[in-house]
Every structure is written in C-alpha cells, then in structure tokens.
Amino acid sequence: MIPVMSKPDPGQALNGIRIVDLSGTVASAYCGKCFADYGAEVIDLEPDTGFSTRQLPPFTRFGDPPLSAMHAYLSTNKHSVLKEELTETALATLIDRADLVLTHDPNQVPAHVSTLSIDWFGPGPYADHAATDATLFAMNGMLKKIGPAEGPPYLPTGYQAQFVGGATAYLPALAHILGCEMGNETRGTRLNTSIFEAMLCFTEPAAVGFFNSGLDMDRMGINRFPPTYPLGVFPCADGWLGVTVLTPSQWHSFCHLLDMEEWADVPLFQSSVGRLEASDLIEPRIREALATLSAEALFYKAQAARVPLARVPTMGELFEIDQFKSRSAFAHATFDQSSIKVPSMPFRLLRTPPHFGGPVPRLGEHTEQYQ
Amino acid sequence: MSPLSGIRIIDLSMGWAGPLACRHLADLGAEVIKVESCIRFDWWRSWEATPEWIDQDGAEKSTSFNMVNRNKRAITLELDQADGRALLLRLVSHANAVVENFSGGVLKKLGLEYETLRAHNEQIVLLSMPPFGASGPWADFRAYGSTVEHASGLPHLNGQPEDLPVMQHVALGDPVGGIAGAQALLTALRHQRRTEQGQQIDLSQTEALFPLASHGILEFSATGREPDRGRDRPNTSIHQGVYPCQGHDEWLVIEITRPTEWLTFVETLNLPSHLSQPDTGPHHPDLRTYIADRTTLESAASLMETLQRQGIAAARTFSYSDLLTDPHLAARDFWQWKDRAVVGRQPNPSAPYRFGAAPIPVNTPAPTLGEHNAEVLGGLLGLSADELSDLNARGIIGSRPRLR
Numbered sequence: 002m003i004p005v006m007s008k009p010d011p012g013q014a015l016n017g018i019r020i021v022d023l024s025g026t027v028a029s030a031y032c033g034k035c036f037a038d039y040g041a042e043v044i045d046l047e048p049d050t051g052f053s054t055r056q057l058p059p060f061t062r063f064g065d066p067p068l069s070a071m072h073a074y075l076s077t078n079k080h081s082v083l084k085e086e087l088t089e090t091a092l093a094t095l096i097d098r099a100d101l102v103l104t105h106d107p108n109q110v111p112a113h114v115s116t117l118s119i120d121w122f123g124p125g126p127y128a129d130h131a132a133t134d135a136t137l138f139a140m141n142g143m144l145k146k147i148g149p150a151e152g153p154p155y156l157p158t159g160y161q162a163q164f165v166g167g168a169t170a171y172l173p174a175l176a177h178i179l180g181c182e183m184g185n186e187t188r189g190t191r192l193n194t195s196i197f198e199a200m201l202c203f204t205e206p207a208a209v210g211f212f213n214s215g216l217d218m219d220r221m222g223i224n225r226f227p228p229t230y231p232l233g234v235f236p237c238a239d240g241w242l243g244v245t246v247l248t249p250s251q252w253h254s255f256c257h258l259l260d261m262e263e264w265a266d267v268p269l270f271q272s273s274v275g276r277l278e279a280s281d282l283i284e285p286r287i288r289e290a291l292a293t294l295s296a297e298a299l300f301y302k303a304q305a306a307r308v309p310l311a312r313v314p315t316m317g318e319l320f321e322i323d324q325f326k327s328r329s330a331f332a333h334a335t336f337d338q339s340s341i342k343v344p345s346m347p348f349r350l351l352r353t354p355p356h357f358g359g360p361v362p363r364l365g366e367h368t369e370q371y372q
Numbered sequence: 373m374s375p376l377s378g379i380r381i382i383d384l385s386m387g388w389a390g391p392l393a394c395r396h397l398a399d400l401g402a403e404v405i406k407v408e409s410c411i412r413f414d415w416w417r418s419w420e421a422t423p424e425w426i427d428q429d430g431a432e433k434s435t436s437f438n439m440v441n442r443n444k445r446a447i448t449l450e451l452d453q454a455d456g457r458a459l460l461l462r463l464v465s466h467a468n469a470v471v472e473n474f475s476g477g478v479l480k481k482l483g484l485e486y487e488t489l490r491a492h493n494e495q496i497v498l499l500s501m502p503p504f505g506a507s508g509p510w511a512d513f514r515a516y517g518s519t520v521e522h523a524s525g526l527p528h529l530n531g532q533p534e535d536l537p538v539m540q541h542v543a544l545g546d547p548v549g550g551i552a553g554a555q556a557l558l559t560a561l562r563h564q565r566r567t568e569q570g571q572q573i574d575l576s577q578t579e580a581l582f583p584l585a586s587h588g589i590l591e592f593s594a595t596g597r598e599p600d601r602g603r604d605r606p607n608t609s610i611h612q613g614v615y616p617c618q619g620h621d622e623w624l625v626i627e628i629t630r631p632t633e634w635l636t637f638v639e640t641l642n643l644p645s646h647l648s649q650p651d652t653g654p655h656h657p658d659l660r661t662y663i664a665d666r667t668t669l670e671s672a673a674s675l676m677e678t679l680q681r682q683g684i685a686a687a688r689t690f691s692y693s694d695l696l697t698d699p700h701l702a703a704r705d706f707w708q709w710k711d712r713a714v715v716g717r718q719p720n721p722s723a724p725y726r727f728g729a730a731p732i733p734v735n736t737p738a739p740t741l742g743e744h745n746a747e748v749l750g751g752l753l754g755l756s757a758d759e760l761s762d763l764n765a766r767g768i769i770g771s772r773p774r775l776r
Contacts, residue, residue, distance in 0.1 A: 012567075013563075014559045014560060014562055014563035015559065015562060015563075016566075017566070018562075031583060035555060035559075039559055056608065057608060058587075058591075058608065059587070059590050059591040059594045059595060060594060061594045062594070062595075070590040070591070070593060070594040071586070071587065071590055074586055074590055122700060123704065123726070124704070124729065125700045125701075125703045125704045126699050126700045126703050127700040130680050130685075131629075131680060131683055131684060131685035131686075132685055132687070133609065133612075133627040133629060133685045135612055135625055135627050135685075136625050136627060136685050136686065136687035137687070138625075139614075139623070139624075139625040139687040139688060139689045139690065140687045140688075140690050141690065141695075142690045142691060142692050142694070142695050143540065143541060144614070144623070144625070144689050145621065145623075145689045145690070145691060146541075147530070147538065147539075147540055148531070148538065152614075152616065152621065152623065153614040153615070153616065153623055154614055154623060154689065155530055155531055155532075155538055155614075156530075156612065156614060156625065157529075157530055157540050158529045158530060158587060158588075159529065159584065159585070159586065159587035159588070160586070160587060161584045164583040164584050164586070165548065165551070165584070168548075168551045168552065168555060168583070169551055169724055169725065170725065171555050171558075172396050172400065172551070172554050172555065172558065172725060173375075173400070173723075173725035173726075173727065175555075175558040175559065175562060176375040176376055176400040176401075176558060177375055177727070178562070179375065179376070179558065179561060179562045179565060180374075180375030180376065180377075180401075182562075182565060182566070183377075183378060183565065185373050185374065185375055185376070185377050185378070185401070186373075186375050190727055190728075191727075191728065192725065192726070192727055193725065193726050194724060194725040194726075195704075195724055195725075197700070198701075198704075198706060198721075198722070198724035199724040199725075201695065201721060201724065202392070202547035202548075202550070202551065202724070203541055203544070203547055204692065204695065205439060205695075205721040206388070206435070206436040206439050206440070207692050208692045208693075208695040208696055208719075208721075209435045209436070209438075209439045209718065209719055209720075209721070210435045210436065210692075211692035211693055211696070212435075212696055212718070212719055213435045213715070213718075214435075217691055217692045217693060219621060220621070223531065223535055223536060223538055223539075224527075224536065224538065224539045226518075226539070226541065226542035229518065229542055232518055232539075232542070233536070233539070234522065234527050234536050234537045234538075234539065235536070236536070241527075241528075241536075241537055243518070243519060243521075243522025243523065243527075245515075245516050245518045245519050245522075247419075247516065248419065304510075304513045304514065307514055308514075309513075309514045309515045309516055309519040310519070311515065311519045311522040311523040312522070312523065313522045313523070313525065313527055313528065313537055314523070314525045314528075315525060315528055315598055316525055316528065316585075316588045316589055316591065316592035316598055316599060317592050317596075317598055318525070319525050319589060319592075320592070320593075323508070323509055324504055324505070324508045324509055324510040325508075325579075327507065327508040327509065328505050328507055328508050328576065328579070330576070330579050330582070331589075331593075341590070341593050341594055342593045343586075343589075343590065343593065344579065344582035344583060344586060344589060345579070347552050347575060347576055347577075347579035347580040347582065347583075348552050348553070348555060348556035348559070348573055348574070348575040348576075348580070349505075349573065349574045349575070350556070350559060350560050350563065350571055350572075350573050351571055351572045351573065351574060352563075352569060352570075352571035352572075353560075353563050353571065
C-alpha cells in the first residue's frame with residue numbers, strides 16, 4: 002500500500018496553465034475538467050444560452066432552471082464567462098493569453114494561439130458525417146460483439162465515446178503545453194483529436210489480430226467474449242457477482258469456492274477455450290451454485306484465493322463501498338448552497354493532489370473578472 | 373523535435389493498460405525503455421512458456437504485444453537478482469518516471485518501492501496503476517480488465533430489463549486505464565518540470581471507468597433512484613435504434629438528435645406519412661417495426677450513406693476487417709505498415725491525435741525481447757562489452773525467454 006503524503010505541497014500540478022473552451026461538448030468539457038481539477042485556469046467561454054452540456058440529463062433538484070448533474074460533474078473548478086458580454090479587447094486578451102483554446106473552428110483563433118479540436122472523425126472522408134456516442138460504438142467494431150447472439154446488438158448507453166475522446170485529447174493538449182515550456186514546441190500549433198480513432202483503443206488489438214489470424218467470431222450472446230470463460234455477471238443471493246476465470250489455478254479455486262470440486266481436474270476444463278466449448282454444461286451449474294451464495298462473501302474469499310471476482314454494484318451501492326469511500330472516489334460538486342456527489346479524478350498525484358469535487362460556476366459568474 | 377523530447381520513462385508494466393500508457397508517451401516523443409525479465413516476461417507475449425514455444429520464437433509473435441509496444445526500446449533485467457536490481461536503479465537515476473502495474477506487494481518484494489527509487493533520484497515520478505487503486509482495503513486485490521468493468525457498475529446501465537447486467541468488452545478497463553495512466557504521467561511530468569519535484573501517482577483503473585458510467589452514477593446522485601436498465605436511453609435524442617439490414621449480422625445504428633431532422637428521416641426512408649410529425653412520430657408504437665421493415669431491404673452501407681447525406685447520424689456495425697479497410701482511416705494513413713522481426717509486415721494504429729495533417733509516425737515497431745540491451749546498458753549506463761557478456765552469461769540479461 003502506498004502511504005499518502007501527509008503534507009501536500011501548496012500549488013497544484015497544472016497551476017499557471019490557462020485553457021479556454023469554446024466547444025462546450027462533453028468531450029471538450031471532460032478534457033478541460035481534467036485540467037481544472039489539477040489546478041489549471043479553465044474558462045468556459047459560453048454563448049448567452051450557455052453550453053449545451055447545461056441541457057444534459059440527469060438534472061439535480063436545485064438551481065433555476067434545475068442544474069444538469071452532468072454539467073456540474075464536467076464543470077467543477079472552472080470559470081464561466083459570457084462571450085457576448087466581454088469587450089472586444091477583453092475577449093482578444095483572454096484568447097491571446099490562453100495556452101490552448103478548445104474549439105471546433107480553429108480559423109476563428111489567431112494564428113499564434115494554439116488550438117485543439119476534438120471532432121467525431123477529424124479531417125477525411127467522414128469529416129462531415131453526423132455521429133453520436135452510440136454510432137461510434139457501431140463504427141469501432143465493439144457493437145457487433147455486445148448482446149444476444151440473434152441480435153439486435155445492445156447499444157452501450159451514455160456519453161462514453163466523448164469521455165474516451167476527452168481523456169485522450171488531454172494527452173496532446175498537455176504534451177503540447179509541456180513541450181512549449183521545454184522549448185520543444187511552438188505556440189500556434191493546430192492540434193486535433195478524432196473521437197472515432199480514440200474509440201479504436203478498444204478494438205485495435207482485435208483488428209491487428211484479425212489481420213494475422215483471419216479470425217473474427219460471431220457474437221455469442223450476452224457477456225460472452227471468447228475465449229475467456231467463465232466470464233460474466235451472475236445473480237447471487239445478495240446482489241450481482243462478476244466472474245472472470247482464466248488460468249488453470251483460478252479454475253481450481255473457483256470450483257472449490259462453488260463446491261464443484263469434481264470439475265476442477267477435468268482435462269478439457271483446464272483451458273478457457275475448453276470450458277467455453279462446454280459452456281452449455283458449465284453455465285447452469287455455476288448459476289445454480291451462485292444463486293444461493295453471497296456475492297459479498299464470495300468476492301472476499303475469491304480475492305484471498307487470487308481469483309479476480311468482483312461485486313457488480315448498482316449505482317446506489319457504488320457510493321456505499323468501503324474501497325471507494327476510503328479513497329474519496331466520489332466528492333461534492335457545489336453550486337450555490339447545494340451540492341451533488343460526482344466521481345473524483347481517477348488518478349491521484351500524491352504530492353499535488355487534484356481538487357476533490359469543487360465549485361460549479363453559474364452561467365457568466367466570472368465575466369466581470371475578465372473584463 | 374517532439375513534444376516530449378528529452379523525457380525518459382522506465383516501463384516495468386505488462387499486458388495492456390500500462391504499456392498503452394507508455395505507448396502514448398512514446399508516440400509523443402518520450403524515450404520509453406521497456407524492462408522485462410527473460411523468465412517473467414510481459415504476459416501479453418504469452419501466459420506460459422514451453423520449450424517449443426521458445427524454439428519457435430513464440431515470444432515475438434503476439435500481435436497484441438507488438439501493437440502496444442511500438443516506438444519503445446526494450447531491455448531485460450532479472451530484478452530479483454541483486455545485479456539486475458542495481459542496474460535498474462542506475463537507470464532510474466537517469467529517468468523522469470517509472471511505470472508499474474505489478475500485483476500488490478511485488479514492487480516491495482523486489483525492493484523497488486517509491487522510497488528506494490527516490491533515494492536514487494529525488495525527482496522520480498512513480499506511476500502505479502492497480503485495478504482498485506493503491507490505497508484502501510482492496511489495494512492488493514486482483515482484477516482483469518473485465519473485473520474492472522464489473523466493479524465499476526457500468527454493466528447495470530446496459531441491456532434490457534429481463535437481461536443480466538450487460539458487459540461491453542472482454543477487458544474494458546485496460547484501454548481506459550491506459551489512457552488515464554498517460555494523463556497521470558503527463559500531469560506529474562509537468563509538475564516535475566516546473567518544480568523539480570517527483571512524486572507517486574495512485575491510479576485506480578476502476579475509478580477510470582466511472583466517467584463512462586457517469587450518466588448512471590449521476591442519475592442516482594441527483595435523484596436517489598437507480599436508473600432503469602432497458603429503457604432505450606438516448607441521451608437527449610428523439611430516437612435511437614439498431615436495425616437489421618441485408619446480409620448476415622449486418623445492422624444499422626440510427627440516432628435522430630433533433631426534432632428538425634425527423635421529417636427528413638421519415639421521407640428519406642419512405643416511412644408511412646402518418647409518422648412524419650416530430651412530436652408524435654417518434655412515439656408511435658409500431659415505429660421500430662416500420663423502420664426495420666425498411667432497413668432489411670437494403671445494405672447497411674448504402675443506408676448509412678443515404679442517411680448521412682441528409683445529415684442524420686447513421687452507422688453500420690463495423691467488423692474487425694472493416695476497420696483495416698475503412699476509407700476514412702485509409703485516407704488518414706491511420707494504419708502505419710511496418711516490418712517487424714519474426715512476424716513481417718504489420719498494421720500499427722496511429723495515435724488518435726495529431727499535431728498537423730499527418731499522423732505521428734510509428735518510427736520503430738515493437739522491440740524484440742532484450743533487443744536494446746547493449747544499446748541502453750552499454751550506451752546510457754556505459755557498461756563495457758565484457759560486462760554485458762558477463763551479465764548475459766549469468767542470466768541477468770538475455771534475449772530469449774527461459775523456463776521458470
């Protein structure tokens with residue numbers, strides 16, 4: 002276990018960096034959030050109507066109109082400035098002093114200021130194609146493998162592609178700023194990130210594997226991802242258990258935990274592929290055994306035996322799990338006198354920690370500050 | 373000159389997440405030195421070694437390993453031997469950061485915990501990226517990328533009410549954890565550059581998936597209600613669906629994001645005119661049947677093109693082979709073809725970001741086991757040829773896997 006430093010140094014890792022966001026998408030907002038939570042000055046330069054993220058469900062019960070919980074999560078520790086209310090000089094100064102401007106239209110930004118566009122596709126034949134988080138799961142090759150064998154495939158929900166794109170876009174953004182500080186890069190660079198290409202992170206090993214093997218298996222059903230077996234989510238007496246068993250020793254321990262010792266040494270079952278072939282036989286037995294057992298108890302017993310089982314917590318259960326509580330994995334985003342719990346930064350610099358939660362700006366709250 | 377020229381990373385990580393984090397840094401110009409053991413080599417080469425596998429150069433044939441380790445140099449060191457450990461610490465004194473994703477306790481057992489590294493290089497950054505984070509009661513627990521998806525709760529947000537919670541991927545946690553790892557490294561390197569201070573980074577791969585589940589997490593947080601699995605849950609769109617098309621397992625995803633697109637959509641697909649009102653059409657009980665009756669008559673590719681021409685978000689379900697031949701990716705030179713020892717010509721995916729029109733080059737394919745022993749240990753650390761052959765003879769370094 003890594004000891005947490007008791008006295009973090011004052012100052013945060015990204016102090017002194019200034020980012021201006023003109024895009025206001027989930028992708029640009031998450032990219033900006035990572036900067037803001039680590040101490041950069043991030044300015045949402047919003048239209049009169051506010052960024053579209055303010056309209057995204059789910060909504061909190063506070064604010065008028067009610068504050069979008071998604072916007073709150075994405076906007077902690079940022080500044081909100083109304084673009085139309087800034088004087089021409091103030092606007093030019095704000096842009097001019099930015100280390101990076103997040104925008105879909107780099108031509109609107111002076112040539113000496115660096116920009117980053119986070120686009121669905123980037124320049125190329127699909128540049129003008131319409132896309133959503135869902136359509137990118139179709140195009141990155143994942144969707145064909147999700148859901149019942151007979152179809153239709155199940156679409157993953159939420160804003161996942163944009164979060165992957167936003168986190169990915171942080172890499173060239175910060176590398177460029179650091180590169181400028183090191184003398185490796187010059188201001189005025191036009192950076193871009195393709196969310197489509199970022200989403201290929203999930204499937205690039207399979208695509209390269211296909212090039213070499215010619216193998217691409219049909220969808221086999223819910224939670225079937227060959228060759229790993231058993232793999233999946235099973236109902237237990239007290240909730241859901243996630244199962245992954247790969248090596249012969251894990252199979253041994255798993256059989257022991259589920260009281261199916263007689264299968265532990267079956268030669269065919271020593272390999273994942275062999276077990277997958279026999280899944281019609283194995284699956285009902287696992288299901289039957291787990292139905293009466295406690296997921297919570299099995300999780301700890303399995304981990305003690307080095308078998309990577311895990312609870313599959315519901316959203317409410319996530320907030321109650323000791324591991325996440327002890328790490329402050331959720332913290333309060335505050336808005337006026339109210340607050341809502343949002344996920345904290347997943348990576349923690351121990352000497353210069355991120356903000357955990359933080360204030361969410363009202364629309365235009367910081368306009369005056371930048372006049 | 374690349375953005376990160378002058379930065380050196382020691383990569384002790386294995387599998388997917390850690391090596392992917394370091395691949396990003398390598399693409400961005402950092403010098404990444406991958407350190408493996410000839411006995412406990414990167415498990416993405418293989419879970420286990422046999423004499424035949426070694427004889428047939430099995431260690432060099434893993435396409436996954438080769439995909440995630442390009443633009444790096446590779447050396448071998450037996451870290452449980454005193455001389456191997458000492459050489460690693462000498463490397464650390466020349467490095468900006470060390471990355472590891474060993475199981476809990478291994479770094480300590482090797483005597484390579486942060487305090488030791490820091491004693492050799494006060495400015496060193498150490499990134500640890502365990503599945504549940506390096507603190508808390510689960511700090512030493514084990515997980516695969518699938519376990520991480522389980523523990524994030526995300527499967528509860530996918531599928532139909534009658535289904536089990538639905539997973540998305542065989543190892544969802546790995547690539548997302550890899551991106552977070554690269555984010556973490558850059559953040560700490562920026563602090564190091566500014567203050568000459570090093571530090572430890574604790575990354576939880578499970579928490580790295582929370583943003584992907586944030587729509588569900590925030591719904592509970594905001595309302596106290598569990599999201600219903602199984603409703604069609606378009607974010608703000610007025611229609612979203614997956615429809616069958618001509619051919620085996622061919623599907624089209626359609627998402628209508630704005631009411632203004634509705635009439636165009638209905639007309640483009642020649643749907644019955646009583647569906648054309650944007651306030652009622654999307655809620656018609658037979659809408660999905662009407663659309664499916666239409667899409668089954670045509671290929672997904674041509675429907676995608678037809679709808680896209682009208683500005684409607686439509687995408688066919690790509691297979692892995694489609695990714696290799698996709699015209700957009702081809703026009704962008706996304707796949708960079710490189711000759712690699714043992715396996716020959718291979719497609720390498722470009723970094724998903726660019727600093728101009730061209731992709732960041734894949735300068736070197738994935739190194740072979742210990743390929744740069746002489747270059748790194750001789751060059752950077754100044755070991756003589758005699759010292760290197762002595763290390764080789766004693767099995768501290770090598771270029772072929774050995775059985776345990």
